[in-house]
Amino acid sequence: MPTEARRPLGRIVALRIVLFAALAMLAQAIAVIVEYGRDPEYLSLLALEQETDALAAGLTHSGTRVSYQLPTALDGRYGTDDSGYVARVRTASGVVLFSHCDDACTRHFLPLDLNPPTFWLRVITHGYPLSFAGGRVIESGDQRLFFEIAIKGDTQHVVWEVLADEVLDHMILPMSLTLIFVLGATLISIRSALRPVTEAAEKAEHLDPLSPDARIEEAGMPREIAQLAGAVNRSYARTRELMNAQKLFTSAIAHEIRTPLAVIRLELERIDHPAAQRATGELDELGHFVEQLVTLARLEASDRSGFVPVALDELGRDITGTLAPFVYARGASIAFEGEPGPTVLGHAALLKDAARNLIENAVRHGGPGVSILVSAGPGAVLTVSDDGVGFEPGAGEAPHYRRAGGLGIGLEIVRRIATLHGGRLEFARIAPHGTRARLVFTAAGEVTPAR
Template sequence: MNAEPPAPRRSQPLVRIVAGRIVLFAAIAMLAQLVAVLVEYGRDPQNLARLLLERETAELAGGLSLHDGRLAFELPTDLASRYGVPASGYFGRIRTASGVVLFSHCDEECTEHFLPLEFNPPSFWMRTIRPGYPLTFAGGREVDIGERSVLVEITVLGDRQQAVWSVLANEALDHMLLPMSLTLIFVLGATLASIRTALRPVAAAAGQAERFDPLVPDSRLDEAGMPLEIARLAGAVNRSYARTRELMAAQKLFTSAIAHEIRTPLAIIRMELERIDHPAARQAIGELDELDHFVGQLVMLARLEAADRSGFEPVDLDELGRDIVGALAPYVYDHGASIAFDASSGPSVLAHPPLLKDAVRNLIENAVRHGGPAVHIRVGTDNGPGLFVEDDGVGFAPASRDAPAGDAPGHYRRAGGLGIGLEIVRRIMALHGGYLETREATPCGARARLVFPPAGEAPVTPAR
């Protein structure tokens, strides 16, 4: 049992790819720097003790208040687990410069570490009790509240609640994560804006490529303003497209030359067969006529491939249909069929007259050749605008699974036909921005309709 091929990966915008990688590498850089910061701080417990002292005294000072010139203190709730319970290992004292104690959470264990009350304290002091980890120190600093100064002192014996980690988190947030995040936002925004600006000509080139018209020989991508690498790609696309046009031109020339070269010997062979009075010769002449018709279709296809819209002009569909019916009437009646033309209100379209005549001629010949004996053909126009060829013959045979690879899905081909005539008609209509509509006629037969774009709409690029 064959394994199913993996589903193709969806392409992502370059902006998203670059943004994702910038964020990823920035996150890796931030993580690496965070580790470096932690290692650096970890090597200096004295500095960590100072930072913890500043943080704890600042939070304790948040409980100070001044009312009518009187100082008061209330222990903040989030510090109660450290400075509101005995034997926590954290001790605090708040006093004025004159020695008046506003708050004290201190026992005999910590009294010896604080400065004496009668001592005029400095604005900041710290003493290491035991070097290294866990942090064990005492210190204090002066805090101003209104016009009054207060000394907030703490003693930490072992840092049992690991308050040092909150210090490290604040340091990382304030001095690393926040600045780097702002830098990342600026760099990311500037990078994405630069990419969008640089890709603007690329997006324009993609729009040009979508509108490439094979019938315009100088179609190419504009390389002006593109980044060098993208310009090289656009240049390669232009050169590849030029080589494709050369191959198409060579194919058209080859097809046309072969078709013309074959028609001459076919005519000679037919003349020789007409001299032979034998049923086999008559059958061979019929087969030669089929081959000559096929070669004529190849010539018509080569002419179609070489056509462009420079030859477009207003065409009256009624007049064109009437001319085609008149020109092909002898051919139709010689084959035992009949033909008539139904005019409408004279719709006009912008078209290439010779190609449009080829399309209608193909439909009529197709009806004669494959519609069955004594088929009646009706050609007419409508205000769609459109032009139709309808017959009461054998109709269309839906394409089956065994149909030739060239038959497009949903298309129909006449019973017994090769389908090249209808493919030529489809291409002619694609060149005119329209399409070929085929269906069964009522009560029997087939109806093929050339549907043109509404008046005022420009033809679209044909699908090749």
């Protein structure tokens, strides 16, 4: 799965919390509407409180004098004839400050000469739409003012405004604050709980399965994460056991085959026949394969703790001189060029094995009369180039030399040696023909980038 497609666990949990909180809010809103809808008298009481609060916004004071102007927002409701909504504002002594009510609706209100109660409500028609009359005393400064309203039919749907305010004030705002605190606490808890996982992942990225102490520390981890770390540690232990068994098996087979091959070759050399000569050549190929198995076994047993600085120019010059007789005996040529350059932390014998395999591949598969150039640099790079037939890169695979026959584990050995030394093996085609193989390392003293 690509890295950009992965979402952090905190984001996943946060989105789910928000989703379920929204669903809970929706469910509670529906429950509130249903519950309130069963009690129209209670909704009438809430509507009376809401409407009188809105009407009270029109009060103004000038010293001890109180005046009233209907708020513009309510003009379409209490300032229009035949709207079904009427209101009256008066003092406790009966002085009317505002009235939008004819003689017919006055009967729904209390008499002006009556000292009004703090709150009163009378249902005109039960059920929906709301039809009620009521009044409420509101303190303004040092005066008590009495607001009375009557609603007949609720044509402007005051009931829905009441329900919306109830849902907003008593459910959405409190639940939103709770959600913010819960979400914040959850994200902080997740981040804290996952910190050991992040640290374990960083350690696992740099674990060497060949190292006997390669493991993730389980101390201080939550139980579930410690179980995962323990499973990883046991997996590494099994991997080491399998690699050790493979190493022993490979090494044992290689050493057991060497002696019979040498005996068979001696016997074939005594036979003067073309078939015997062809068999001798095939035995040489098999012997070469056995040598590679021995190299592979030695590679798998390598310990990085014993690495020392190795000068690439000296290594290239040395391996070129060592293999020159082999190269010229097969009709090819070899040369070295390079200047003193960076050193590489590594195992000199293994690095020579890598260079030897690249040179032997060029001789064996480059074609008749191939010319080989070994070079060191620029930088921590060792290059083996030839002007042979080149290679054919497979679809989606690393390139392999063209060859007639051959058992071909040499390049795999080179790749493993490069990886062991924190480097890589690169191939390129040389125009018009030929191959360039490069061993690219990190110079001694530099930090190898994480891969």
